[in-house]
Amino acid sequence: MADPAVEEQGSKASELCHECGQFHLLLDNHLYNFQDEVDDELVCHICLQPLLRPMDTPCGHTYCFKCLENFMQEYSFCPMDRKKLFFQHCRKSSLLVRNLLDKLIVLCPFHPECQKTMQRCELEAHLQNRCSGFKKYKSELERKKNPHSKRKEDSIVRVETSILKDPELLNGASSLVAESSLAAVVSLGTVEPGLVNPAFESEEDQPQRSSLVAETSAIEIHIEDPEEELGMRIVGGKNTPLGNIVVQEVLWDSVVAADGRIAPGDHILEVNGVNISSVSHGQAISLLRHPGPVLHLVVLQEKGFSTRPSQQESGSILNQEVIHVTLLKRDRSEPLGIKLIRKTDEQGIFILDLLDGGLAAKNGKLSHNDKVLSINGNDLRQGTPETAAQIIQSSETRVNFVVLRQSGLQLPDASEDGPTTNHSNSSNSSSNGESPEHHRRRPEQNHYRRKSNYQKDLPQGYLNQEKTVVLKKELKESLGITLGGGRDNKNKLPIYVTSVQPVGCLFRDGRIKRGDVLLNINGVDLTHLSYYEAVSALKTNAASHAVVLKALEILVPERIPETSEVPSDTSEHRFSWSPHWVMWLGLPSYLHCCQDIILCKSNSESWGFSIVGGFEENKGSQPFFIKTIVPATAAFRDGRLKCGDEIVAVNGVSAVGMSNAELIPMLKEQRNKVTLTVVSWPGSLV
Numbered sequence: 101m102a103d104p105a106v107e108e109q110g111s112k113a114s115e116l117c118h119e120c121g122q123f124h125l126l127l128d129n130h131l132y133n134f135q136d137e138v139d140d141e142l143v144c145h146i147c148l149q150p151l152l153r154p155m156d157t158p159c160g161h162t163y164c165f166k167c168l169e170n171f172m173q174e175y176s177f178c179p180m181d182r183k184k185l186f187f188q189h190c191r192k193s194s195l196l197v198r199n200l201l202d203k204l205i206v207l208c209p210f211h212p213e214c215q216k217t218m219q220r221c222e223l224e225a226h227l228q229n230r231c232s233g234f235k236k237y238k239s240e241l242e243r244k245k246n247p248h249s250k251r252k253e254d255s256i257v258r259v260e261t262s263i264l265k266d267p268e269l270l271n272g273a274s275s276l277v278a279e280s281s282l283a284a285v286v287s288l289g290t291v292e293p294g295l296v297n298p299a300f301e302s303e304e305d306q307p308q309r310s311s312l313v314a315e316t317s318a319i320e321i322h323i324e325d326p327e328e329e330l331g332m333r334i335v336g337g338k339n340t341p342l343g344n345i346v347v348q349e350v351l352w353d354s355v356v357a358a359d360g361r362i363a364p365g366d367h368i369l370e371v372n373g374v375n376i377s378s379v380s381h382g383q384a385i386s387l388l389r390h391p392g393p394v395l396h397l398v399v400l401q402e403k404g405f406s407t408r409p410s411q412q413e414s415g416s417i418l419n420q421e422v423i424h425v426t427l428l429k430r431d432r433s434e435p436l437g438i439k440l441i442r443k444t445d446e447q448g449i450f451i452l453d454l455l456d457g458g459l460a461a462k463n464g465k466l467s468h469n470d471k472v473l474s475i476n477g478n479d480l481r482q483g484t485p486e487t488a489a490q491i492i493q494s495s496e497t498r499v500n501f502v503v504l505r506q507s508g509l510q511l512p513d514a515s516e517d518g519p520t521t522n523h524s525n526s527s528n529s530s531s532n533g534e535s536p537e538h539h540r541r542r543p544e545q546n547h548y549r550r551k552s553n554y555q556k557d558l559p560q561g562y563l564n565q566e567k568t569v570v571l572k573k574e575l576k577e578s579l580g581i582t583l584g585g586g587r588d589n590k591n592k593l594p595i596y597v598t599s600v601q602p603v604g605c606l607f608r609d610g611r612i613k614r615g616d617v618l619l620n621i622n623g624v625d626l627t628h629l630s631y632y633e634a635v636s637a638l639k640t641n642a643a644s645h646a647v648v649l650k651a652l653e654i655l656v657p658e659r660i661p662e663t664s665e666v667p668s669d670t671s672e673h674r675f676s677w678s679p680h681w682v683m684w685l686g687l688p689s690y691l692h693c694c695q696d697i698i699l700c701k702s703n704s705e706s707w708g709f710s711i712v713g714g715f716e717e718n719k720g721s722q723p724f725f726i727k728t729i730v731p732a733t734a735a736f737r738d739g740r741l742k743c744g745d746e747i748v749a750v751n752g753v754s755a756v757g758m759s760n761a762e763l764i765p766m767l768k769e770q771r772n773k774v775t776l777t778v779v780s781w782p783g784s785l786v
Contacts (some may be wrong), residue, residue, distance in 0.1 A: 108392045108677040118428050119224045121209040126497065135217055146171055146179055150199055150220075153430075154193035157398055159183045162193055192353075210234055213466045221462075229464050236300060247592075264752040301311060302461040313403045316369065321359050321549075322393040330388060330395070332356045333783030334368070335744030339561075339658055341713035341722045344368075345376055345384045346743045348783035349683075352457045358435045362399060363542065365729050365743055371400035381657050381682045381784065388786035392580075403441060404731040422473065425465040426500040432496055436460045440472065440485040441731075447482050448472065452504070452731055469732065478784035533639035547693040550779070554748050554757045555689035560720060561657030566619070568613060571647040573605045578733030580604015580644045581612065584678055586631030591782050592693035595626050595634040595685075597651075598677050605647075612651055615679055617691065627691060637764050654686040681744065684781035685723075694748055697741060707767060707774065708733020709741060714760040720758050726778075742780060749777035750778045 116123060120130035129152050133662075138150045146167035153165035161180045163171075171179060172187040173212050192198075202221035207213040210233025218226055227234040258299045336342030344567020347366045355361050369377045371387040373396065379387075388395075421734045427436055437458015440449050451470045454461040472480050476499060492499055558564070580601040585593035606612045618626050620633070622641040626634050641647060699707060709727040715721045724747040729735050750766050751774060767774065 105641060107384055109129075116234075116710060118227065118426075121223070121227050121231075129164055132204075132210060132220060132223070133207040133211075135207055142197075142204070142394060150204055151193075151197075154201065155190045156193050157185055157190050157604050159185070161517075162197070194462065208591065209389060210237070217401075225462050225464050254349070297737060307672055314400050315403055316398060318402050319361050319397045319399060321355065321391075321392055321397070323355065323391055323395060326393070328355060330354065330391070330786050331403055333364065333681075333785055334381075334384060334388070335783040336727075337384055337682070337750065338378045339380045340682065340685070341725050342401075342727055343378075343712065344645070344727075345379070345381070346727065348742050348744050350455070350486060352437070352455060353435075357437070357455065357458075359435070360435055360437075360439070361399070361485075363401070363439050365398040365402055368397060369400055370396070371498050374394050380658050381680065385680065385784055385786060402728060403443070404733070420504050420506055422501050423465070423470070425463065425503065427459055427463055427499045427501070429459065429495070429497045429499065431762070432493070436492060436499065438492075439468065440488055446471075449480060449483055449485050449488055466501065466503065467505065468504050473502045473504055474500075475502075476500050496774075547695045550689045550692040550694050550748065554694070554754050554756060554777070556723065557721065559685055560686070563655040564686055564688055565655070567604075567611060567651055567652065567653060569609060569649045571605050571609060571649070573642075573647060575643070575645060575729070576605045579606050579638065579647070581606055583618070583631065583634060583638070584765070584776075586634060587628060587693065588630035588632075591780055592695075593782075594687070594691050595631070596679060605648075607628070612649065613652065613653065614677065615683060616653065617652040617687070619652055620648075622648055630703075652691075655685050656680075656682055656686055658682065678782070678785060680784040681781055682784075690746075691778045694777050694779055697732045697738070697778055698773065699738055699776065700773050705734055705772060706730075708735040711747060711760070711763065714755075714758055714763060724755050724758075724760075741776070741778065743781055744781065746779045747776055747782075748779055753776050 114286035117130060122131040125132055129147060129149065132150070134150065142150050144151050144164040144167050145161070146163050146620060148449070151162060151164055151515070154162050155165050156162050157166050157168075158180050159178050159180055159181055163179070168190065169187060172185070176185060177183060178185045202219060204220045205217055205221050206223055208223070208226065208231060208681050209215045210231055213236070214231050216226065216231070219439065221454060237358070287780075331351040332347050333349040333351070334345055335348045336344050336346045345368045347362060347364055347368065349364055350357050367377075368384070369375065369390075372391065374387060375383050376387060429436070434697075435458065437455035438460045439452040441452040442449055443708045449472050450469055451466055451472065453468060454466060460466050472483070472488060475488055476482055476495060478487075478491050480488055480491075556701055578601075580603050581597050582599045583595055584598040586597045587593075597612060597614055597618065599614055600607050600612060618638075620626060621638055622644070624641060629637065630652055701707065708730040709726050711724050712727045713722040713724040724749065726741055726743055726745045726750070729741060729743060735741050747763075749755055751770065753766065
């Protein structure tokens with residue numbers, strides 16, 4: 101590693117890189133000291149270093165993004181085989197490759213002061229939060245640059261604090277929608293039954309909370325590459341108890357994540373002028389998968405409970421501190437992974453959430469509920485999220501935040517439950533020196549097969565049928581199928597067929613189809629296996645002349661548009677096939693994997709989620725689903741519940757066959773702690 105005492109190495113390398121801790125030009129790749137020799141398959145053949153932001157060429161070679169970008173500025177061929185090449189035809193490497201690279205072990209560059217080793221993806225957070233050598237370097241550099249910097253910072257803090265004590269600022273309440281004629285404040289307590297229900301509130305809530313507030317926003321997203329998916333998972337539809345189409349997950353580094361305005365839990369009301377608040381799941385998928393060059397969305401976004409001001413709240417300003425944070429983008433277009441919102445009872449903008457794996461979460465210094473005072477010197481004390489987004493997007497590489505934090509804020513004490521409770525969104529989330537990405541990481545959750553007393557009938561209209569396929573085949577002939585799922589998947593999915601190739605005996609036989617769940621091969625149970633265990637079992641048993649394969653076909657009431665309906669020239673690149681969310685609703689209970697989620701709260705808090713479903717005379721018994729998770733509540737902070745999750749039991753009592761009116765009192769009776777047994781299925785990718 102370069103000696104921190106070395107003089108400036110070019111105009112853009114006068115300081116150590118805050119991400120890798122070494123000197124390099126701004127446009128060059130980061131430098132790392134790897135503990136072990138790295139496999140040649142993971143090395144870029146331009147810089148001869150382990151790959152960074154790997155890119156695959158159509159001819160099958162892989163290079164660092166920056167290496168390939170710089171090379172293509174002068175040449176128009178692949179460095180390895182010299183075939184004609186255009187940079188826009190290259191694609192990001194698979195998630196598997198990127199994860200393998202991120203897990204390479206590196207040494208801290210500040211040896212011998214710091215002798216830590218860690219995964220490559222953890223180095224930046226280590227340098228920013230835990231490395232004594234890097235802290236010493238930064239303080240020494242700051243002292244050399246400005247001997248009076250400490251006094252200057254102190255004066256800034258005093259000035260900012262004195263400004264914020266201004267009674268006019270304290271008492272001012274900005275409208276949630278003052279800047280936009282398209283936005284509307286919605287009191288969700290008066291909308292459809294089931295969207296908000298008493299599971300949100302307890303009797304103690306009433307003196308502090310007036311109503312649950314949401315905002316409708318019009319969002320326009322420009323689609324540069326028609327072959328690129330939006331990168332979000334959706335659940336719901338009129339043919340499910342959820343009713344509305346709800347965003348379950350936003351994939352990191354996707355088109356939607358780069359835009360930054362859509363978050364998990366948002367309800368999609370319109371797509372390109374078409375009202376989808378009462379369409380089926382399949383119809384919503386079709387509209388979102390063919391958005392055209394510009395996608396126009398109208399979404400309903402939860403903003404939490406509006407609070408009535410009190411003397412106690414007004415006095416809390418004395419416990420606030422001003423914090424300076426600098427984030428370094430690799431390029432102008434890189435998203436920070438920050439969700440900003442306005443509040444109904446206070447002017448300015450606040451940090452609602454940091455996306456896992458995003459730049460801000462890796463940095464570890466910003467926190468949920470921080471008030472943004474300024475970005476790059478622009479005063480935002482009375483600003484809007486839109487203004488902040490423009491400033492961030494126009495920033496080259498350095499984004500300087502000044503935020504106000506409630507220094508005395510404490511979340512409910514849940515030490516009794518140890519690691520099962522997530523406080524990563526509290527103002528103290530990075531005080532122990534760990535990055536939020538690590539702080540949020542939980543021990544492996546205990547999943548188990550759905551118990552016999554938790555089992556349920558299939559929803560109305562769903563069917564599934566087992567089939568046994570007996571094959572006579574050549575000894576070396578392939579089955580010709582690809583698989584997905586596995587109990588090592590984060591949703592603990594069963595093994596299912598993702599494609600039947602036009603070669604192999606199963607294609608000729610025709611009875612096994614894409615989407616079928618595989619149960620057994622030659623007497624070997626596949627339902628409890630991980631992905632790699634299942635692949636191994638199929639290969640081993642397929643080597644014989646006779647194969648007996650048992651599978652389950654799930655029949656969904658609605659015809660769902662498939663990827664193959666996309667024009668053939670793009671179908672290869674869009675939407676690697678996976679079952680739609682509604683398909684999993686038809687899976688029999690004995691194949692479900694449950695997990696127990698323990699939520700903790702104080703007496704004055706609500707659990708923070710709404711439920712829909714349950715027994716109704718005209719509809720029969722339906723599953724209970726999580727429909728809404730409210731910001732700044734126990735469920736939101738915990739982070740494990742998702743919209744579309746099925747509630748199976750409460751404190752070990754089965755919810756199967758209960759009505760909404762029976763389950764809600766059970767939830768309200770739990771004062772500080774509740775155990776929810778849930779089944780979680782991945783939403784449909786659009």
